[in-house]
Amino acid sequence: MPIYIYQVLTDDGSEGEIFEIEQSMTTGSLTKHPVTGQSIKRIYLPPNISKKHTPGQTQKKLDNRNIEKAGFSKYERDKLTGTYHKIAGKEGPSKFNN
DSSP states (O other): OOEEEEEEEOTTSOEEEEEEEEOOTTSOOOOBOTTTOOBEEEEOOOOOOOOOOOHHHHHHHTOHHHHHHTTOOEEEEOTTTOEEEEEEOSSSOSEEEO
C-alpha cells in the first residue's frame, strides 16, 4: 500500500505537524488527524522516478577511463597463468598472483 503525507491545519496559519499514513489507493484523502481529530490536508509531492537502467549505462560507468578518473584500479585475470594484470588505474602494483 502507498504511503501518503499529510499536514495538520493550524488555526493561526503556521505549519503544523507533518506525518505519513499508509492507506489503500481506493481510500479517499483523510480530513481529520486519526489520533487528535484536528483538520489536516494531504501534501502532494513529485513522484520519485529513477532513470531506466540499461546495460549500456553500466558499461559506460565501468569504462577504464571513468575508473581511473574516480581513482580506482581495475585488474583482469589471465586465464592461462592465473595472474592478474592491471588494465586501469595509476597507483599500486602493476600485477599480483592469485
